[in-house]
Amino acid sequence: MKDKSINILNFIGLGFFEPAIRLASGEETKKNLVALFKKIVLPILSVGLFLLLWSAGSSHLYNIEKEFRIEKAFNERGEAAARLERSCIDSGSKDCQITTLPSPSQVWVAYKSLLADHASISAKKDAFAEKVAATNVKRAEQGLDAITYTGRPSFVDQIFTSLKTVFAGFLLALFIAVPIGIMLGLSESLRSSVNWLIQILKPVSPVVWLLLVSMIVNTLGKNSDGDSSFTISFISVGLCAMWATLVNTSMGVSSVDKDYINVAKVLQLNIGQKVFKIILPSSFPLIFTGLRITLSVAWMVLIAIELLAQSPGLGSFVWEEFQNGANDSNSKIIVAMFVIGIIGFLLDRIMLTIQKFVTFTEET
Amino acid sequence: METLENSKVRRSENGLFEDKYMLDITQLTKIYPTPKGDYVVLDDLDLKVKHEEFISIIGHSGCGKSTLLTMIAGLNPISRGTIVANNQTIKGPGPDRGVIFQSPSLLPWMTAYDNVMLGVKQVFGHGTKKDRDDIVKYYLSKVGLEDAMYKKAKDLSQGMQQRVGIARAFALKPKVLLLDEPFGMLDSLTRGELQDVLIEVWNQEKITAIMITHDVDESIFLADRVIMMTSGPRAKVGDILEIDFERPRLRKDVLDHPDYYKYREHLINFLEH
Ligand SMILES: Nc1ncnc2c1ncn2[C@@H]1O[C@H](COP(=O)(O)OP(=O)(O)OP(=O)(O)O)[C@@H](O)[C@H]1O
Ligand SMILES: [Mg+2]
Numbered sequence: 001m002k003d004k005s006i007n008i009l010n011f012i013g014l015g016f017f018e019p020a021i022r023l024a025s026g027e028e029t030k031k032n033l034v035a036l037f038k039k040i041v042l043p044i045l046s047v048g049l050f051l052l053l054w055s056a057g058s059s060h061l062y063n064i065e066k067e068f069r070i071e072k073a074f075n076e077r078g079e080a081a082a083r084l085e086r087s088c089i090d091s092g093s094k095d096c097q098i099t100t101l102p103s104p105s106q107v108w109v110a111y112k113s114l115l116a117d118h119a120s121i122s123a124k125k126d127a128f129a130e131k132v133a134a135t136n137v138k139r140a141e142q143g144l145d146a147i148t149y150t151g152r153p154s155f156v157d158q159i160f161t162s163l164k165t166v167f168a169g170f171l172l173a174l175f176i177a178v179p180i181g182i183m184l185g186l187s188e189s190l191r192s193s194v195n196w197l198i199q200i201l202k203p204v205s206p207v208v209w210l211l212l213v214s215m216i217v218n219t220l221g222k223n224s225d226g227d228s229s230f231t232i233s234f235i236s237v238g239l240c241a242m243w244a245t246l247v248n249t250s251m252g253v254s255s256v257d258k259d260y261i262n263v264a265k266v267l268q269l270n271i272g273q274k275v276f277k278i279i280l281p282s283s284f285p286l287i288f289t290g291l292r293i294t295l296s297v298a299w300m301v302l303i304a305i306e307l308l309a310q311s312p313g314l315g316s317f318v319w320e321e322f323q324n325g326a327n328d329s330n331s332k333i334i335v336a337m338f339v340i341g342i343i344g345f346l347l348d349r350i351m352l353t354i355q356k357f358v359t360f361t362e363e364t
Numbered sequence: 365m366e367t368l369e370n371s372k373v374r375r376s377e378n379g380l381f382e383d384k385y386m387l388d389i390t391q392l393t394k395i396y397p398t399p400k401g402d403y404v405v406l407d408d409l410d411l412k413v414k415h416e417e418f419i420s421i422i423g424h425s426g427c428g429k430s431t432l433l434t435m436i437a438g439l440n441p442i443s444r445g446t447i448v449a450n451n452q453t454i455k456g457p458g459p460d461r462g463v464i465f466q467s468p469s470l471l472p473w474m475t476a477y478d479n480v481m482l483g484v485k486q487v488f489g490h491g492t493k494k495d496r497d498d499i500v501k502y503y504l505s506k507v508g509l510e511d512a513m514y515k516k517a518k519d520l521s522q523g524m525q526q527r528v529g530i531a532r533a534f535a536l537k538p539k540v541l542l543l544d545e546p547f548g549m550l551d552s553l554t555r556g557e558l559q560d561v562l563i564e565v566w567n568q569e570k571i572t573a574i575m576i577t578h579d580v581d582e583s584i585f586l587a588d589r590v591i592m593m594t595s596g597p598r599a600k601v602g603d604i605l606e607i608d609f610e611r612p613r614l615r616k617d618v619l620d621h622p623d624y625y626k627y628r629e630h631l632i633n634f635l636e637h
Contacts (some may be wrong), residue, residue: 130445259467259469259473260575262439262457262463262469263440265439265456266461266462267459267482267483267486268458277482278471281474282473284473302488307633
């Protein structure tokens with residue numbers, strides 16, 4: 001039981017709980033206490049230190065901003081105005097709120113308000129769905145589209161939209177980059193003939209990809225109505241992110257152990273057997289590393305692309321909050337930042353787990 | 365498939381009609397182009413190997429033994445000369461010439477069974493599934509792996525991996541078996557065990573075997589003839605030693621045989637001069 005849970009934890013990348021489990025089962029107390037300290041206590045301490053520095057920094061920035069305003073009031077309108085400004089700021093009134101780097105507690109409040117907002121929006125959605133249910137049945141009978149809720153999406157909805165976009169982009173990258181990578185890896189002449197193109201396209205910025213893709217999609221999509229922003233953003237994400245997979249796949253395929261290739265030669269395997277029985281399995285670790293990079297790049301550029309393409313998602317959430325300039329906008333942006341970071345981390349962990357599942361590890 | 369040339373016809377034109385050689389290497393030359401100019405590894409090397417003969421090749425490191433073997437296997441292009449195996453000039457690799465390399469070169473993500481099956485499917489594609497299954501299991505148990513058949517190759521020890529390598533090579537029923545220092549990476553105990561396994565299976569299958577080794581005792585124990593190659597560049601066959609022990613051989617009998625030290629002396633003498 002114990003060993004099994006340790007294995008599972010290690011497998012999904014949560015190995016740092018291992019000493020806690022070993023300790024709980026009374027195994028080598030001293031060694032595991034040290035391990036527990038290193039793997040759990042120290043990280044918690046560092047999180048604490050981070051929060052401390054953050055709040056000190058934000059209160060410092062707050063004071064700079066505050067003094068500046070009071071001084072400005074004093075210079076422009078005299079002593080009485082300055083005193084008024086000070087008391088107004090200290091009272092925390094909305095009229096003279098100071099906007100700067102929010103403190104951890106402000107961010108926490110914003111986080112909870114976003115969740116509350118989500119709850120209220122989903123309630124509204126449910127109510128709406130109930131209201132139109134009967135109508136929708138009728139419309140379906142008449143062959144009309146159902147009426148859907150068109151209100152403002154909540155923060156959580158935005159997260160799911162972003163995830164959808166990133167997965168679409170990731171799949172696109174996968175289906176383009178892996179087959180092309182295999183072909184390039186198999187043929188040296190093909191590889192050297194298109195190498196220049198790859199080297200030139202690889203460093204192109206996400207913004208340019210977005211513009212390029214929207215040029216093409218907008219022209220092609222002239223006749224079809226509907227929202228093309230999702231299409232544009234997932235294609236751009238895919239194109240930006242696929243290069244790591246492409247390069248890794250072609251490298252993996254072209255550098256298969258000579259011994260394995262000799263085995264294929266001696267057995268006179270045909271090209272299909274050679275690819276599926278020997279080349280792909282042996283280059284899987286490299287391909288998967290490429291896919292992991294692709295997914296994390298996809299997630300990273302997604303935010304920028306959504307922001308520019310004005311397609312719904314976390315990117316446009318950040319942008320709207322930035323332009324909106326409400327009192328808690330900055331805090332919400334920081335919430336989004338953490339959410340983006342944590343999701344990115346989780347995606348990478350998921351890929352790592354899948355990778356461990358599907359690839360062999362050679363014992364060294 | 366490779367283009368075949370009937371060497372019988374060619375030979376009879378020369379008035380030298382004979383078919384008693386499994387492998388006939390004539391005036392074989394190998395040149396590796398290097399930045400400093402051509403490097404002639406083998407120069408006009410001649411070697412004839414009879415049917416069902418076990419040949420071992422010894423020589424100093426870098427003299428071109430592996431080069432010779434990979435050329436016979438068809439994995440390394442020939443610069444000049446010909447290699448005729450079983451009356452066909454070789455043009456490329458094929459399952460009629462099985463190879464066992466120094467590293468077992470199993471596909472680590474497959475089980476021992478699948479590694480052997482991969483080749484068996486190629487060679488016995490026309491047989492039934494049951495036949496193939498029998499062949500794979502027969503050879504794996506021959507090399508003592510009946511209990512480890514379904515283990516992933518990467519989870520097997522070096523010695524066990526090389527056992528699979530032996531099973532894989534024999535299961536294809538090759539005409540010629542080529543071995544390039546197959547036991548070089550093993551400890552001496554395992555090496556002895558695998559020599560026994562190899563010679564036992566070889567005794568039953570009676571195929572022609574050519575084995576490179578650095579181990580003088582190994583070459584005497586296994587071979588009918590030991591080929592000594594001169595040091596490179598431009599290596600040739602320097603000397604040939606016939607080992608006259610009857611088969612099947614037992615290690616103990618070989619070691620006790622009065623001729624054993626004579627043979628050993630001969631080989632060491634060659635290598636030291
Ligand atoms: N692809 C190559 N290009 C250039 N030179 C090569 C190449 N392969 C081998 N050689 C050279 O040819 C010579 C013979 O190599 P080979 O591997 O056949 O030696 P060997 O007798 O098998 O040595 P060892 O006993 O160490 O395995 C060596 O000097 C080696 O450096
Ligand atoms: Mg060698």
